[in-house]
Amino acid sequence: MNNFTVEAIELTRLYGGREAVSNVSFTLSKGEVLGFLGPNGAGKSTTMKMLTGNLAPSHGSVKICGIDMMENPKEAKALIGYLPEMRPLYKELTVDEYLTMAARLHKVSSKHIKSAVETAKERCGLGHMSKRLIENLSNGYQQRVGIAQAIIHRPMVVILDEPTVGLDPIQIRDIRALIREVGGEHSVIISTHILPEVEMVCDQVQIIDKGKLVFNGSIDVLKRQRVGNKLLVGLRNAPATGELLKIAGVVEAEALPSGLIRVRFEDGATPAEAIVQTAVQQGWGLHQIAPDQTSLEDVFMQLTYQEQGVAQEQSAA
Amino acid sequence: MIINVARKELKSVFASPMGWVILSLLMFAFGTQYLNGVNDYFAVMSGAMRPAERTGVTQFVGQSVYGLASFIMLFAVPLLSMRLISEERRSQTLPFLFSAPLSLTEIVVGKFLGLVAFLGILIVFIGAMLSTLNIWSDIDFGFLIANSLGLLLMVSSFSALGIYFSSLTQQPVIAAILTFVALFALMMLDRFFFWRPGQYSWQFIADTSLSVI
Numbered sequence: 001m002n003n004f005t006v007e008a009i010e011l012t013r014l015y016g017g018r019e020a021v022s023n024v025s026f027t028l029s030k031g032e033v034l035g036f037l038g039p040n041g042a043g044k045s046t047t048m049k050m051l052t053g054n055l056a057p058s059h060g061s062v063k064i065c066g067i068d069m070m071e072n073p074k075e076a077k078a079l080i081g082y083l084p085e086m087r088p089l090y091k092e093l094t095v096d097e098y099l100t101m102a103a104r105l106h107k108v109s110s111k112h113i114k115s116a117v118e119t120a121k122e123r124c125g126l127g128h129m130s131k132r133l134i135e136n137l138s139n140g141y142q143q144r145v146g147i148a149q150a151i152i153h154r155p156m157v158v159i160l161d162e163p164t165v166g167l168d169p170i171q172i173r174d175i176r177a178l179i180r181e182v183g184g185e186h187s188v189i190i191s192t193h194i195l196p197e198v199e200m201v202c203d204q205v206q207i208i209d210k211g212k213l214v215f216n217g218s219i220d221v222l223k224r225q226r227v228g229n230k231l232l233v234g235l236r237n238a239p240a241t242g243e244l245l246k247i248a249g250v251v252e253a254e255a256l257p258s259g260l261i262r263v264r265f266e267d268g269a270t271p272a273e274a275i276v277q278t279a280v281q282q283g284w285g286l287h288q289i290a291p292d293q294t295s296l297e298d299v300f301m302q303l304t305y306q307e308q309g310v311a312q313e314q315s316a317a
Numbered sequence: 318m319i320i321n322v323a324r325k326e327l328k329s330v331f332a333s334p335m336g337w338v339i340l341s342l343l344m345f346a347f348g349t350q351y352l353n354g355v356n357d358y359f360a361v362m363s364g365a366m367r368p369a370e371r372t373g374v375t376q377f378v379g380q381s382v383y384g385l386a387s388f389i390m391l392f393a394v395p396l397l398s399m400r401l402i403s404e405e406r407r408s409q410t411l412p413f414l415f416s417a418p419l420s421l422t423e424i425v426v427g428k429f430l431g432l433v434a435f436l437g438i439l440i441v442f443i444g445a446m447l448s449t450l451n452i453w454s455d456i457d458f459g460f461l462i463a464n465s466l467g468l469l470l471m472v473s474s475f476s477a478l479g480i481y482f483s484s485l486t487q488q489p490v491i492a493a494i495l496t497f498v499a500l501f502a503l504m505m506l507d508r509f510f511f512w513r514p515g516q517y518s519w520q521f522i523a524d525t526s527l528s529v530i
Contacts, residue, residue, distance in 0.1 A: 052416045078418040088413035092332040101328065104321045105417040149413070 005030050005079075005157050005187040006051065010060035013046050020046045021211045023060075028204065030156075033183040035202030035219075036191035043211040044191040045085055048161050051189070052082040065156055078107060081150035081186075085161040087142055088149075091135035095126055095145055098134055099152060106153035120148040123181070125174065140171040147175065151182055158182055160190045164197060176201050230292035231263045231272060232256075236285025243282075247274050262292055318419055322427020323434060326401070330435050335397075340439065343393060347443055350385045354378035355450075375456040379447055383464045386443060390436075390472050391500055397435065398479025399493035401428045407487045429473075429480055436472045440465050475500060 006028040013021045021043040028034050038044045049055035051062055053069045053076065062069040064076040090098055099117045108116045121127050124144040129137060134145055143163065150158055163179065164172045179201050182188055192198060198205055199219060207215035233244075244253040244263060249271035252264040265271045272289060279286035330336035358377045405411045414424050444465045450456045475496075482495040 049412075052412075054412050054415045074418045074420060077416055080416060082412065082416040084409070084412045084416075086409035086412075088410040090329055090332075090410060090413075091408075092329060097328065097332070101321075101325050102413070102417075105318075105325070105414070105419065107318070107418055 003030055004028060004063075005065055006034075006189070007063040007066075008047075008051065008060070009063070011047065011050055011057050011062065012059040013043075013050060013055065014058045019211050021050070021057075021208075024208070024211075024213050025060075026206060026213070026216055028157075028187050028189065030187055031184065032204055033179065033188045033190070033202045034204040034206065035198035036189060036206050036208065037193065037195065037198055038191075038208040039193065042208045044208060045161055046211075047208065048082075048159055048189070048191060049084075052080055052159055053077050054082075054084070078153075079156040081106075081153065081155040081158045083146045083150040083160045083163060085165075087146040089134050089142060089145060092133070094131055094133055095121070095137070096130045098145065099148055102149040103152050106155075108153050116152050116154075120152040123151065124148040124178065140167045143167060143171075143175070147178065151186075154186070156186055158186050158188045160188065162191055162193075164192065164194065172197075231265065231275070232288070232290050232292040233261045233263055233275060233279075234259065234286070234288030235261060235279065236287060237283065239282065239284060244275070247271055247278055249274070260288070319423050319427045319430060322414070322419065322424055323431035326428050326431025327434055330397070330431070336435065339393060339397065340442075343389060343439055344442055344446075346389060347382055347386060347446065350382050351378060351446055354381040357381075373457060374450060374454050375447070375460050378450065379460055379464060382443060382447060383468060386440075386468055387471060390468070390475060391504070392497065394436070394472055394475035394479055395493040395496035395500065398432055398476050398496060399483055399489040401432065401480055402483040403486050403489045403492045407489070425480065425484075429476055432476045432480070433469070433473050436476070437469060440468050440472070443468075 004027045006026075008024055008026050011021055011024045012019060024043075024047055026034075036044050036047070046055065050057045051069075053062070053073050056070070062076075064079045067076040067079070069076045090101075093101070096117060099120060100113055103113045103116045103120075104110075121130065124147050126141065126144055126148060129141060134142060137145065143165075147160065147163060150160065160179070164175055167175065176197065179188055179190060183201070183203075190201070202219055205215065205217065205219050206213060238255070238261060241253040241255060241261070244250055244261065249265045250263055251266055254262045254264075256262055263271070263275065276286060276289065278284075355374075355378055358374055362371055362377070402411075405414070419427075444461055447461055448456070448458075478499055479492070479496045482499065483489070483492040485495070486492050
């Protein structure tokens with residue numbers, strides 16, 4: 001007996017013969033936050049629509065807590081809270097009316113509707129907006145109403161499509177905290193194209209490009225790839241790169257156009273101290289030394305780019 | 318669950334001025350017709366007619382009000398039904414219903430019942446208005462109930478057609494026009510093929526040939 005909350009098995013969706021999503025398989029366990037990354041048009045939203053039963057997959061299946069979405073859609077959908085990319089808000093209603101309606105449609109028993117609405121409002125910081133028309137709320141507050149509607153029935157899985165789009169930095173921070181909090185008890189899937197966000201809130205990352213999964217694993221793997229084994233060193237009187245290679249552990253030194261030198265060292269070695277000492281002894285004029293972090297963007301670019309390269313080779317062969 | 322979808326529809330009709338405006342405008346039209354009916358009744362039935370040809374006040378006034386109601390519904394129902402599905406598709410709120418634990422049947426039937434319930438309010442109001450005649454005379458409630466039921470069934474069929482056209486397009490206005498044209502065409506067909514004794518024979522032939530087909 002596994003305790004996966006979400007199981008996607010070889011999901012494929014064809015749009016007029018073109019594969020928008022092809023063979024995407026993954027699982028998610030309880031209490032995990034999964035980040036979905038990908039460039040525009042990669043198939044993030046399509047995958048999410050299939051997971052929530054808004055779109056039928058051409059092949060493959062989705063299971064929510066072991067319940068098949070195609071065979072028992074009602075039972076499976078009862079376990080999901082979904083916020084699509086376009087917020088499905090009825091703008092002529094007030095926040096309270098809308099959330100009550102959402103609770104009722106998600107089969108919250110009539111006794112608990114009131115408390116469910118109160119809890120959802122409190123969690124999303126909407127307490128003082130109860131009687132306002134949704135139409136008159138700011139973008140950020142509308143987004144919160146959207147999230148409140150997705151968590152009101154305490155679903156096992158919360159699926160949020162680009163939850164932080166168009167928000168100001170403070171609101172983004174609040175919503176990230178909320179996602180983390182929700183992730184404590186439910187499973188959460190979020191999609192985004194903001195990479196640091198994934199790093200902040202997610203346990204698991206999936207990178208999807210042109211409908212294919214390019215990377216699927218824990219965030220730590222991605223972080224490790226990111227920190228890497230490079231140092232950026234700034235020297236006023238830089239010696240020839242050969243001098244640097246003499247320092248124990250240094251494998252490669254490369255002068256960058258910016259005047260800095262990128263030093264690559266062996267795995268496990270920590271040559272920073274040795275470099276500083278040598279620099280001082282030799283009078284190289286050390287003014288900067290820092291780990292050279294490949295940004296998540298670079299990792300992302302590499303992964304999606306590699307995939308393209310492979311595809312090109314294949315088509316060439 | 319169907320009831321919850323219907324409640325949602327009713328709520329959104331009354332959350333915007335649309336519902337209230339339509340209710341009040343239609344009641345104004347029916348009220349005027351009612352008033353005219355009562356006035357005409359006294360003018361027409363004032364003794365110029367032989368007693369055998371006189372009709373009761375219920376039938377005289379009721380006929381004019383319900384006659385107007387069935388005609389006005391031809392315009393009112395498309396205006397109300399147009400937004401049911403196409404508006405939700407356009408403003409992308411349908412995923413809200415699709416991701417709730419509802420089947421498609423529940424969503425469609427719920428929307429239908431919501432609209433019929435709204436129009437039902439109107440029908441109850443018309444019935445109540447005509448019942449006020451009972452204060453001054455003794456009216457035929459059977460006539461009222463039969464007419465109300467007939468009107469309810471008619472607007473239900475109009476609504477069903479309206480929902481169908483609303484699901485075909487994302488533009489509510491197009492849905493309204495299509496519904497109106499379809500309803501109007503059905504009305505015309507009804508006029509052409511409805512056979513009464515003494516009508517022209519070609520209509521009878523057309524009618525029988527249709528029934529053979």
